[in-house]
Amino acid sequence: MSILVTGVAGFIGFHTARALLARGERVIGIDNLNDYYDTRLKEARLAELKAPGFTFCKLDIADRDSLFTLVAANKDLTGIIHLAAQAGVRHSLANPYSYIDSNIMGTLVILEAARRIERFTALTYASSSSVYGANKKQPFSVADPVNKPVSLYAASKRSCELIARSYSHLYGLPATGLRYFTAYGPWGRPDMAAWLFTEAILADQPIRVFNEGHMARDFTYIDDIVAGTIAAHDRPATLAGGEETVPHRVYNLGNHKPEKLLDFIAVIERALGRTAEKQLLPMQPGDVAESFADIDTARRDLGFEPKISIEEGIARFIAWYKHYHKIN
Numbered sequence: 001m002s003i004l005v006t007g008v009a010g011f012i013g014f015h016t017a018r019a020l021l022a023r024g025e026r027v028i029g030i031d032n033l034n035d036y037y038d039t040r041l042k043e044a045r046l047a048e049l050k051a052p053g054f055t056f057c058k059l060d061i062a063d064r065d066s067l068f069t070l071v072a073a074n075k076d077l078t079g080i081i082h083l084a085a086q087a088g089v090r091h092s093l094a095n096p097y098s099y100i101d102s103n104i105m106g107t108l109v110i111l112e113a114a115r116r117i118e119r120f121t122a123l124t125y126a127s128s129s130s131v132y133g134a135n136k137k138q139p140f141s142v143a144d145p146v147n148k149p150v151s152l153y154a155a156s157k158r159s160c161e162l163i164a165r166s167y168s169h170l171y172g173l174p175a176t177g178l179r180y181f182t183a184y185g186p187w188g189r190p191d192m193a194a195w196l197f198t199e200a201i202l203a204d205q206p207i208r209v210f211n212e213g214h215m216a217r218d219f220t221y222i223d224d225i226v227a228g229t230i231a232a233h234d235r236p237a238t239l240a241g242g243e244e245t246v247p248h249r250v251y252n253l254g255n256h257k258p259e260k261l262l263d264f265i266a267v268i269e270r271a272l273g274r275t276a277e278k279q280l281l282p283m284q285p286g287d288v289a290e291s292f293a294d295i296d297t298a299r300r301d302l303g304f305e306p307k308i309s310i311e312e313g314i315a316r317f318i319a320w321y322k323h324y325h326k327i328n
């Protein structure tokens with residue numbers, strides 16, 4: 001049996017594949033290795049994954065012929081963990097089309113590929129906390145309406161949830177969407193806060209602090225994100241449970257402990273032993289001021305329990321960052 005992991009050269013895909021391989025699974029990883037950020041980081045992650053149970057195919061998920069050929073050639077495939085996407089809220093202002101191509105068309109192709117897998121067990125796919133958009137009620141709950149996206153990225157992720165649900169309804173396809181809340185940790189993304197702040201502080205450059213620091217994020221350590229992802233995949237959505245009438249579920253995977261942005265910066269400053277020069281800037285279009293995950297249903301159904309504190313997680317990230325960049 002093998003599991004298909006899309007976006008395997010990305011931050012969460014890499015860690016998820018590594019954890020699956022560590023417990024003896026066979027993983028077929030796909031990624032188009034796009035240059036949204038430095039592809040050397042993606043190549044370096046792939047190099048870490050080299051193991052007998054791992055196969056990599058460079059492939060665009062929107063390329064349906066190639067994907068269906070891959071599925072037809074791998075009869076031992078049973079499940080899909082779909083993490084490939086064009087990520088990033090700010091990037092979607094300047095590059096809207098890639099969000100439709102990769103996120104919406106790509107997810108449709110993945111669903112069609114799932115229908116072609118004979119012994120299919122489960123699709124687990126990445127959604128995002130950004131679907132909560134302009135919602136004011138905190139913490140964000142999966143029972144809340146999510147009809148107010150404030151970025152195209154958020155709209156694309158919500159669309160994926162709706163399309164997945166329609167496939168569950170039409171074809172009985174078990175699918176679970178995971179609304180991730182700001183993942184961080186070793187091998188993280190260069191466009192996200194932990195990396196950007198660390199990089200700037202070490203280079204004695206000012207850091208850009210949006211909404212003049214009046215922001216909070218439910219930063220979630222990567223090992224907790226991966227544990228929740230694999231727990232969801234191990235427990236395919238069924239018909240039994242809750243008000244949902246099709247085998248489709250959505251969960252929040254967050255730390256359930258939002259950090260004020262200025263406190264988050266202070267944790268990085270302490271870990272680096274340096275003080276940041278802060279450039280206070282207005283709110284960016286597409287951003288939300290605060291994210292805070294209600295994780296009750298993830299706890300109940302998946303046994304999800306975030307374990308890593310922000311201090312411990314940032315210390316691990318900075319140790320990795322220095323090692324990766326050969327900084328003493």
Ligand SMILES: NC(=O)c1ccc[n+]([C@@H]2O[C@H](COP(=O)([O-])OP(=O)(O)OC[C@H]3O[C@@H](n4cnc5c(N)ncnc54)[C@H](O)[C@@H]3O)[C@@H](O)[C@H]2O)c1
Pocket residue numbers: 006007008009010011012013030031032033034042059060061062082083084085086087088101102106126127128129179180181182183184189
């Ligand atoms: N990191 C977070 O905090 C966070 C938060 C919410 C949601 N998510 C979602 O989780 C998933 C993984 O995010 P990540 O942080 O690992 O991002 P990432 O950018 O590091 O990884 C995504 C990977 O997908 C690949 N990819 C993109 N488009 C593709 C395509 N059309 N075909 C094949 N491969 C393609 C990229 O090359 C990349 O390696 C994404 O769906 C993202 O939207 C992440």
